[in-house]
Every structure is written in C-alpha cells, then in structure tokens.
Amino acid sequence: MPGTASLLSLNAAIDAMAPEFTALSDRIWDFAELKFDEDRSSDLLIQTLLQHGFSVRQDVAGMKTAFIGEFGSGKPVIAFLGEYDALAGMSQVAGVDAPQAVEAGGTGHGCGHNLLGSGSLLAAVSLARYLQANGLSGTVRYYGCPGEEGGSGKTFMVRAGAFADVDAALTWHPAPFNGVRSTNNLAVIETFYRFKGVAAHAANSAHLGRSALDAVELMNVGVNFLREHMPQDCRVHYAITDAGGRAANVVQAQAEVLYLIRAPEMAQALALGERVEKVARGAAMMTETEVEAVFDTASTNLLPNLTLENAIHDNLVALGPIPFDENDIDFARRIQATFSEEAIKSSIRLYQIKEDVFSNRKIDGSTPLHLGLRAFEGQSHFRAGSTDVGDVSRVTPTAQCWAPAWAIGTNPHTWQVVAQGRSPGAHKAMIHAAKALAATGLDLLTSSELLAQAKIEWSEKMDGEPYMCPIPESVQPAANG
Known part of the structure; x- marks a missing residue:
C-alpha cells in the first residue's frame, strides 16, 4: 500500500x-x-x-x-x-x-x-x-x-x-x-406500452370508438392488483406519457404508458415484466384496442x-x-x-x-x-x-x-x-x-x-x-x- x-x-x-x-x-x-x-x-x-x-x-x-x-x-x-x-x-x-x-x-x-x-x-x-x-x-x-x-x-x-x-x-x-x-440495488426494466384504438365523437358515436386511454387506465388498475402477488422487494412504477390528447369529447385513438419494473435480480425483473405484459394485453382485449410493448432500457442489479x-x-x-x-x-x-x-x-x-x-x-x-x-x-x-x-x-x-x-x-x-x-x-x-x-x-x-x-x-x-x-x-x- x-x-x-x-x-x-x-x-x-x-x-x-x-x-x-x-x-x-x-x-x-x-x-x-x-x-x-x-x-x-x-x-x-x-x-x-x-x-x-x-x-x-x-x-x-x-x-x-x-x-x-x-x-x-x-x-x-x-x-x-x-x-x-x-x-x-x-x-x-x-x-x-x-x-x-x-x-x-x-x-x-x-x-x-x-x-x-x-x-x-x-x-x-x-x-x-x-x-x-x-x-x-x-x-x-x-x-x-x-x-x-x-x-x-x-x-x-x-x-x-x-x-x-x-x-x-x-x-x-x-x-x-x-x-x-x-x-x-435493484435491476430495472423500462417498457412503453402503446395502445391504438379508434377515434369517435364521444357523444354522438361513442359506440363506434375504441378508447386507447381506457386501455391504459385498465392496465394500470390490473397492475395495481398484481402488486399483492409479486415478491416483496420488487417495485413497479408507471407514468402516462400520452393520454391521447386534451379533447374530452373525442374517444382517444392512441395512448401510452411507461412502466419501470424493479427486482433484486434481473431474472425476477424479466419474469415480473412478463406478467405486466399479460395485464397490458388483457386491457387491450377488454377495450378491443391493440397494444405494442416497446422496450426502452434496462440496468442490472x-x-x-x-x-x-x-x-x-x-x-x-x-x-x-x-x-x-x-x-x-x-x-x-x-x-x-x-x-x-x-x-x-x-x-x-x-x-x-x-x-x-x-x-x-x-x-x-x-x-x-x-x-x-x-x-x-x-x-x-x-x-x-x-x-x-x-x-x-x-x-x-x-x-x-x-x-x-x-x-x-x-x-x-x-x-x-x-x-x-x-x-x-x-x-x-x-x-x-x-x-x-x-x-x-x-x-x-x-x-x-x-x-x-x-x-x-x-x-x-x-x-x-x-x-x-x-x-x-x-x-x-x-x-x-
């Protein structure tokens, strides 16, 4: 020394x-x-x-x-x-x-x-x-x-x-x-979930629309219920990065949410990410919209x-x-x-x-x-x-x-x-x-x-x-x- x-x-x-x-x-x-x-x-x-x-x-x-x-x-x-x-x-x-x-x-x-x-x-x-x-x-x-x-x-x-x-x-x-x-520290994976729906007049023809924003909100609700059933040291955070516009009288044709998934080991983060993606696809099914999972970035523990x-x-x-x-x-x-x-x-x-x-x-x-x-x-x-x-x-x-x-x-x-x-x-x-x-x-x-x-x-x-x-x-x- x-x-x-x-x-x-x-x-x-x-x-x-x-x-x-x-x-x-x-x-x-x-x-x-x-x-x-x-x-x-x-x-x-x-x-x-x-x-x-x-x-x-x-x-x-x-x-x-x-x-x-x-x-x-x-x-x-x-x-x-x-x-x-x-x-x-x-x-x-x-x-x-x-x-x-x-x-x-x-x-x-x-x-x-x-x-x-x-x-x-x-x-x-x-x-x-x-x-x-x-x-x-x-x-x-x-x-x-x-x-x-x-x-x-x-x-x-x-x-x-x-x-x-x-x-x-x-x-x-x-x-x-x-x-x-x-x-x-925790491993982390960041993924955008981009929902695509159908625009429509929210009063006259809402039945023709398929709301991407509804899909985002349902996904968030689903993931919140998932929290009880994931390992204790894991973390899941989200931010709505595109709410589909500011017009309330239009059924939103697109919306996006960013999810950060953290876990003590990368293998756990990947497994939890698969469960989050299933929730996203379920939300798309419920709203008859389409969803695309777009990987953003990640870091190992x-x-x-x-x-x-x-x-x-x-x-x-x-x-x-x-x-x-x-x-x-x-x-x-x-x-x-x-x-x-x-x-x-x-x-x-x-x-x-x-x-x-x-x-x-x-x-x-x-x-x-x-x-x-x-x-x-x-x-x-x-x-x-x-x-x-x-x-x-x-x-x-x-x-x-x-x-x-x-x-x-x-x-x-x-x-x-x-x-x-x-x-x-x-x-x-x-x-x-x-x-x-x-x-x-x-x-x-x-x-x-x-x-x-x-x-x-x-x-x-x-x-x-x-x-x-x-x-x-x-x-x-x-x-x-």
Missing part, C-alpha cells in the same frame, strides 16, 4: 487542481443537459482530459456524448466512472433555500451529476499525474458515461465491450453523508465488492473529516429547515447512518451536515434504487463511496439537490471524494494482492454465471427528444 508521503503528494495535487475542477462542475451545473444530449458537458470534460495529457476515444457504443479518456499503459487498468446528465423539470436557482426556478419547466442537476463527473475526473487526472511523476506503470481511464437518468448509458457501453479489459472500476455519488455503504469498499473506507479514515466551515453548516441548516422531521429521520434510516468513526456518536440529524464518517459494517444492505453502475459491476470489480454534498434529509431528484449543487460545501465534498477515489486507485495500481482479492471476491459472487446484457442488440440509446 502507498505510504503517507504518497498520499500527501496525491492530495496536494488534488488541492492544487481543485479550483479548476470546481469551476468545471459549476459550468456543467449551468448546462444541465438531459440524457444523451449532454453535448456541451461532454465536450468540456473531453477538453479537460486532453489538456491533462489523456488520449480520448469518442462516440463510444454509438453514443455521441460517451467517451473514454486514457493515460499510461499496461496493466492494471483502473477505471473512474463519470456522469453528467441532468433531469427534466428540475430548474432551480443555486444557493437559496426556497424553490425558485431559473426557467419555468427547465432542466436541473437534481442528482448532483455535475459534481459526480467532475470529481471522478479530478481523481483520474491526479492519479495519472502521480503515475507520470513516479514512473509507475499501469493505465488510468476516465469513462464519460451519458444518460444515467433513464438511459442506462453504462449498460450500452458494457454491451459494446468498453470495460472488457478493465481490472477495477471506482466511482462516487453525492449524498447526505460521508462514507461507504455497500448496497444491493449491483454486485457489491467488499474488498474494494473496505479499501475506500480505509482511505476515508486516513483523510479525516471534510473541512466544512460555519457558512457551509449555516446553508445546510437553512436547506434542512425545508424538510419535515420524518424526512430527516428517513434520510438517516435510508443511508444507515448509525455511528460516526471519528466521534463514536450516533448521528441524529441535529447537525445539518454530516461532519464525520459513516462506520462501515463490511456487509451489504438492500437499497430500492437502480443504477447502470450495476452492469459495470457484472464485468469487473466495482465500488463506490458517498460524500455529503447535501444537507441531511435531502432526497435525490428534488429542488434542494439543485440548490446545493454549486455550494462551497458541495465542492468540498466533491474534492474529498476525489481524494478517496484517487488513493484507492493508487492502492490498486501498487498492490497486486488487493487487486487479486477484489477479483477473487467478484469471481466467487458471479459464481461462473456469464453477464447477460439486459438490453437487446437491436435497441439503441434514445435521447429525450
């Missing part, structure tokens, strides 16, 4: 580059581009890679905003995963403690991917510089991964073989806490790697607390005041924030920012969300940490996330995460034993099962437009 002098050198390089990368994060926050349309964000990240001596391969897996930056040569190959897509309807002014859109109906970084992508890049660049300065062999890669929000960009990259020679992958995510939490997670945790312990100041705490307190007491307690429960490594005290939310480090139990927990990081974890050992860019109580995909996305406290969390990832990457580059242990654990958990990409070859990435 690297010594104290090595880590001090690595951290000093990160601190020196911090202004450049916080500015990078803020510019991506400004762009707030949606999945697969992150043109300015990806270009900015690519230019930064080139300026720091990386070679860059673009248009990876047929996605115009997917790219891979590479520095060094030979084994091992250590990957850092970056994201930079935003969310629709999340426009919000930064640095305020009330909902206030920059642009009505506009986009916003409601999951902190501006911080995620820039922080991972900072880790990759600092580690590359360290390798060059110390004459070490190995390859550092930065994966520019578009469309995490409903696009499964990494899944397409995995399908294209972009991670085939990677020895280990590291990433992080903004959160209300600092530390490592090993999670078993995450495969935790405790070996890598322990390594990240050890580096977080060595780093010590994040240097938040009173201004950071004050802003977090104002944000936290917008949450209910239950939301704050729920946040602590969700992230399993029980004890602090540095103070050995229980975290109760009385301090609005997580000032310490979450104790790592060395075991995995259930988490109901989904991520395309899961597909990467199925082809190479993968781990991630979390950093407290948000006040305790903050939920992803909310205006509060966007409001905190450019704050000095969020920048400090991002820099802290970059240090932890870079140090862990250096561990992997210099300790063949650590890497071997991570690979053995990965192999044992895969148990000889080949990775089966959940996205058919015929399906291509679909942008928001």
